[in-house]
Amino acid sequence: MASETPSISPWSIASPLAGGAIHAVGSGLFHTMIPLRLVADGYGAGTIGLVVGAEGAGFLIGCIGSTRLIRSVGEVRAYAALSAISAVLIMAWGFSPHLAILMLIQAALGFANAGQAVVIESWMNAMVSNANRGRVLTLYVLVVGLFYGLGQLLATDIDPGGFPLLMIAASLYTIALVPVTAVWVGEPQLHVDVGIRIFRAFRTSPTGALACLLTGLISSTFASIGPLYGLDLGFGQSQIVIMMAATQLGALFLQFPLGYLSDRLDRRAMMFWLSLVLAALCGAMIFLHIGMPFWIFLVAFSVFGGLTEIFYPLGVAHANDKADPKEFVTLSSNLLLIWAFGGTIGPALISTGVEPFGAEIFFYYAIALSLLFAGFTLWRRHRQPKAKVREQFVAYPQTSPQVYEWAPHTPAGDDIDPPTANPDPEEKKA
Incomplete structure (x- = not known):
């Protein structure tokens, strides 16, 4: 039974x-x-x-x-x-x-x-x-x-x-x-099998895929370079830790207001301007020095964290604007793989330049990536029309493909119930 x-x-x-x-x-x-x-x-x-x-x-x-x-x-x-x-x-x-x-x-x-x-x-x-x-x-x-x-x-x-x-x-x-292990929910069955369709994700939305890659290349690289940058400045351990926490909390709380705006503005235009702001911020951060008040570093790195992390959920939402609703889970799962790929190669790539040039080379790296992405986004915006039906922004965590199975997929501005990949058994019978 x-x-x-x-x-x-x-x-x-x-x-x-x-x-x-x-x-x-x-x-x-x-x-x-x-x-x-x-x-x-x-x-x-x-x-x-x-x-x-x-x-x-x-x-x-x-x-x-x-x-x-x-x-x-x-x-x-x-x-x-x-x-x-x-x-x-x-x-x-x-x-x-x-x-x-x-x-x-x-x-x-x-x-x-x-x-x-x-x-x-x-x-x-x-x-x-x-x-x-x-x-x-x-x-x-x-x-x-x-x-x-x-x-x-x-x-x-x-x-x-x-x-x-x-x-x-x-x-x-x-x-x-x-x-x-203390909760019992009847051993729910896994439904997500991540098929590797990276090139299909790029074909569906080149801008969305590159936005996810950009986040992986920058945010994961900063996780390894950020403490070294603090050491180069002469910060103590407590200051470095607080600076890294500010980056994380800025990434968390800036997603929601920026995501709210993205439902009301053209997403490609928004990503274009955000990438320029990110490049300008990284340029300013090159000139930060130990003599400045510490609160300036906290503000700068909080905004930096928010800007670098916002490209991932914006990229997923923009890609879903272009996709058939049946492809949401598979497409989003592959965008997560693209983000993870960026997080794999980014730290190994840029860390080779830290010893000869110092940890601030990371900011030159981030500026170059941001400007390249801005140029590509501008080109795509003039080449492709704006999507007629748009996905509502969701602050997706970069955790596992499973989250996309139960994440709501709702057209922005429409008051409808979100579809789910797991309809109730009684609904299936009906």
């Missing part, structure tokens, strides 16, 4: 949200301290780029292949296994392994993080009613982003080269499985 599905309640939604929040705290703490720990261990910028890029590669593979593991053993067991593996991998940093081993550790962590996000988001899909999907997705984005920033702030007084950092991060990754 099939088991009866429990009724949806706020507590059932709170459980996976709590698991995702605790995991985000550990992730924010650990990832902010990776560059500083590598510097403390005597590694250079090139090594930091390779280690960060390796995690991006693991995440990319996890987005594609983790669903097979989850289906084979079940969601609860898969999440517990991935959490335990993540904790052990973090603790392995305490043995100061060889660079090749560090890269393998980070690649495995990237795979595990993608798999854990798949589990959390598939369970949210099973527990959220159609009418509440938009509100719950917004709540999910806010919770994950805020708690990631909280994890960054926890790093202000922790020795980056010491064992307590690893112990705290590994403990948080382990504790994250408690609320997830």
Whole structure:
């Protein structure tokens, strides 16, 4: 006899949200301290780029292949296994392994993080009613982003080269499985199989695909270069950590007002102007120096974080403007892969220039990418007409392809119920 599905309640939604929040705290703490720990261990910028890029590669593979593991053993067991593996991998940093081993550790962590996000988001899909999907997705984005920033702030007084950092991060990754394994929702089935259709995504919306790539190339690269930039300026650890947290929080809160504007303006025109503003801001940041008040750095990096991250959800929304509604999930999932690819190659590419030219080379890199994207966007805007039906902006998290299955897809300005890839069984019978 099939088991009866429990009724949806706020507590059932709170459980996976709590698991995702605790995991985000550990992730924010650990990832902010990776560059500083590598510097403390005597590694250079090139090594930091390779280690960060390796995690991006693991995440990319996890987005594609983790669903097979989850289906084979079940969601609860898969999440517990991935959490335990993540904790052990973090603790392995305490043995100061060889660079090749560090890269393998980070690649495995990237795979595990993608798999854990798949589990959390598939369970949210099973527990959220159609009418509440938009509100719950917004709540999910806010919770994950805020708690990631909280994890960054926890790093202000922790020795980056010491064992307590690893112990705290590994403990948080382990504790994250408690609320997830304590909730029962009848083992929801995964529905997203990420078919690799990268070239189709570019054909559907070259501007949207390049916007996602731009975010990966810049934001993920800054995660590895940002602490080195702070060290070059002469900042202490607490200032570097607060600066990185400001970037994260700016990325979180600027998405919503900019997304609101994007529903009312031409998206390609908006991305064109935002890329010019980003290039100008990066140009100004080259001239920041240690003698300036610290609040200027916080404002600058908050705006920088908001501008770099907004291109991803704008790119997804713009691509969906061009696509058939049946392609939303597949297209959006491949745009996530494009973002992850940028996050893989960006850190490895630009880190090679840090030692000869200094960490500020990152801003020249970001200026070049922003201007190239602005030029391409301007060209496409004059070549292609504006979409007649437009997707409503959604602040998509860069977590796993599973989120696109339950994210609402609503034409901007239309008061209709969003379709879902998982209609209720009773609706199917009808």
